[in-house]
Amino acid sequence: MYYVGIDLGGTNVAAGIVDGEGRLLAKASVPCPRGAEPIADSIAQAARLAAEKAGVEVSQARSVGLASPGNIDPEGGVVFHAYNLELDHAPLADMVTQRLGLPALLENDANAAALGEFVAGAGMGHKSLVAVTLGTGVGSGAVLEGKLYTGFNYSGMEAGHTVIHRGGRACTCGRKGCWEAYASATGLIRSTREAMEANPHSGLWRLAPTLDQVNGKTPFDAAQAGDAVAQAVLDEYIEDLACGLANLINILQPEVLCIGGGICAQGENLLAPLRSALNREEFTKDSPRRTKLCVAQLGNDAGIIGGAMVPLYR
Secondary structure (H helix, E strand, C coil), X not given: CEEEEEEECCCEEEEEEEECCCCEEEEEEEECCCCHHHHHHHHHHHHHHHHHHHXXXXXXXXXXXXXXXXXXXXCCCEEEEEHHHCEEEECHHHHHHHHHCCCEEEEEHHHHHHHHHHHHCCCCCCCCEEEEEXXXXXXXXXXXXXXXXXXXXXXXXXXXXXXXXCCCCECCCCCECECHHHHCHHHHHHHHHHHHXXXXXCCHHHHCCCHHHCCCCHHHHHHHCCCHHHHXXXXXXXXXXXXXXXXXXXXXXXXXXEEECHHHHHCHHHHHHHHHHHHHHCCCCCCCCCCEEEECCCHHHHHHHHHHHHHHHC
């Protein structure tokens, strides 16, 4: 049995043909337009291209799973709001069904990525996993006891919008001090820029002569070169990131907690201090059974695989 997985992004619509074990057989992508009708057309186009690469017909698939950003209603198959894609109360699942003749299921993109990691990545062989993605924001999803957790209204696991600094930085959600405002790549870049402005002689300026040139790698490179200001930025970032991770572990106690995003390319430069912080912060720090912290394995394929697997794990 085959399943079609779609990962709807701001730049591309990525599609894949996935088997019942979560193996990605083939994938294809096309540019992502704006607006419901053009996006539905592009989803169908990408799905057919992926099927052609896999040597199968789209009609042989059992279903198509759509991993979408924004505020969505998976039960009704409607994207309420995904403003960067110009989707507003769009019945995207029905629109895709009309084009491909397959049942279409809609899921939040962070939830789909978590499911992909559970089935075919960092969570293989385990019963529970939490996935956290550090990008422009902080995305998170969970699979608990073998089922995708979404909450009764499909809005659960918005861990990025839990507060770690009451009255802190303003967040896009309207709250202040959200974990996302500090632990995302955007948050790290902001902290680095603030430190540079306060320390004009820091070595950070040699790596990023203008504030616009700062990226998530900048403070790591500067700290490795011995810059104390950069190291202080990273120390604070690790504490903020670990705070949110410890909260998730203490509440859910998953077998695996994987983190993804470009920052995770730092490997042990990130994981080692994180583990040290969690050794202080976790409630179960003295238990022989503790959550495994690791880097996500599937990269950009996680949403495709997770989207495809939604009918088996929702």
